[in-house]
Amino acid sequence: MINFDYHTLFTPKMKIIFSVLLLTSFNLLAQTKSNVKDYFFPSPDKNIARFYSPSKTGERTSSTRTIYYVRKNSTYNTVDAHFFNGKSINIITLTYQFSISEVKIVTSFVYEAKNKVTHNPPITILKMPANGKTTSWTYTDIAGDFVKCNANLTTINYNGEERKAIRVEKTYTDSSAIIIDYYVYGVGFWKEECKTDNETLNFDILDELIFDKQVEI
Numbered sequence: 001m002i003n004f005d006y007h008t009l010f011t012p013k014m015k016i017i018f019s020v021l022l023l024t025s026f027n028l029l030a031q032t033k034s035n036v037k038d039y040f041f042p043s044p045d046k047n048i049a050r051f052y053s054p055s056k057t058g059e060r061t062s063s064t065r066t067i068y069y070v071r072k073n074s075t076y077n078t079v080d081a082h083f084f085n086g087k088s089i090n091i092i093t094l095t096y097q098f099s100i101s102e103v104k105i106v107t108s109f110v111y112e113a114k115n116k117v118t119h120n121p122p123i124t125i126l127k128m129p130a131n132g133k134t135t136s137w138t139y140t141d142i143a144g145d146f147v148k149c150n151a152n153l154t155t156i157n158y159n160g161e162e163r164k165a166i167r168v169e170k171t172y173t174d175s176s177a178i179i180i181d182y183y184v185y186g187v188g189f190w191k192e193e194c195k196t197d198n199e200t201l202n203f204d205i206l207d208e209l210i211f212d213k214q215v216e217i
Helices: 012-033
Strands: 048-054 060-072 075-084 087-098 102-110 115-127 135-140 146-158 161-172 178-184 188-195 200-210
Touching: 060 188, 115 135, 115 146, 146 178
Parallel strands: none
Antiparallel strands: 048 060, 048 200, 060 075, 075 087, 087 102, 102 115, 135 146, 146 161, 161 178, 178 188, 188 200
């Protein structure tokens, strides 16, 4: 019978590696068991996400985007603002309804049109897929476009850390392009891509995720 010396087998370096692997596995397991809101909204210590739109060669363009995540009591809103050369070109406020597995838009307000709409029934824009499975659904968005969705869980690298993410492929009527959105655990909306027959382009990429207490007032 072979006797193993714990202190010989588990050197300080090996203990660190083992602890990191154990913590990573625990975090990924917790993310898998979480509900869809944990992917759609960032953690409570973050409420502003800023994005940039790169060119085909990767340089930053004049198009940017900012999403404000607003939590007030039991109400969840986003203010989604698109900018060009620093000037706003489109601002939409959305109010959401959450279940464990679905995100639904209850009301929408487009600032440019001064048009507020209550959606009855609410619009299901995101579903939580089971691990290893694909979830499919359809909806008509606030612009009136018919959207087909396929979502699955994947893993991405966020700031050097593995995170679970919901990857959603969306196709629109009269368009062959596929829009791919990523919603990351504890981060929210992370990136949007456009896939065509010939290439995949990045539309919006998360630049920074911060907190501003003024957003909650």
